[in-house]
């Protein structure tokens with residue numbers, strides 16, 4: 462029996478797997494994420510969330526391929542890539558691969574040091590850029606990521622603590638397409654991370670269990686811990702916090718995010734939409750490689766596809 466305290470319910474194995482698929486279907490429909498004719502690119506890290514998402518979307522019959530980014534984080538990247546490839550082979554599903562060290566000449570820890578950023582900041586901006594670029598280059602309509610309810614509630618908590626109004630305006634389960642941007646969606650917002658882990662175990666999906674070594678001391682994990690303590694006392698608080706924000710508060714901030722989007726122009730290096738002359742990813746590549754802006758290696762997502 463799998464208990465989901467938030468729903469005050471317990472499920473046997475087949476009912477739990479159906480419950481997970483239903484939660485994803487409901488999120489896709491409720492937030493109008495995509496339809497059966499859309500081509501979806503799901504960002505897979507080899508972890509439980511992204512593999513559960515890929516599995517559920519395939520089972521629901523969507524046209525969905527995987528995208529794996531090699532971050533160059535030692536053994537962690539080696540293992541996570543193996544899990545992503547194993548899953549793709551098991552489902553005979555196409556997996557696009559972009560390897561940052563071989564295509565752009567730096568790994569995340571080195572790039573972060575060179576750019577004087579914390580690793581998760583360098584990693585996050587690289588992911589956002591390359592997920593979008595890969596989708597645009599590959600003609601995909603939508604990029605789907607495995608952010609779950611725990612992730613979204615923790616990000617919201619952090620943004621509220623600092624009243625980051627532009628981030629609050631962008632924190633939605635769907636970010637619409639715009640020139641140079643594919644639509645971004647988070648179909649797991651109705652599932653907690655215990656549920657995605659249970660889904661993988663019950664479906665026989667192997668995933669990387671180790672946390673990324675760069676996550677140590679990450680504020681996001683601290684926010685998750687704080688919310689987990691509240692959730693133990695009061696099940697359902699995380700979902701109420703997040704979904705009430707979407708219903709009642711988020712519309713107050715969307716104008717700020719919209720204004721930001723309207724001020725975008727093509728990056729002088731890669732053509733991606735950005736607020737300045739050069740996008741943050743081109744600046745990171747230049748700093749990491751020591752080459753002048755516009756003269757650094759990379760700039761394509763000439764990715765391998767398997768199988």
Ligand code: SF4
Nearest residue numbers: 580581584673675676
């Ligand atoms: Fe990237 Fe940080 Fe996540 Fe590691 S913990 S994969 S560095 S965002």
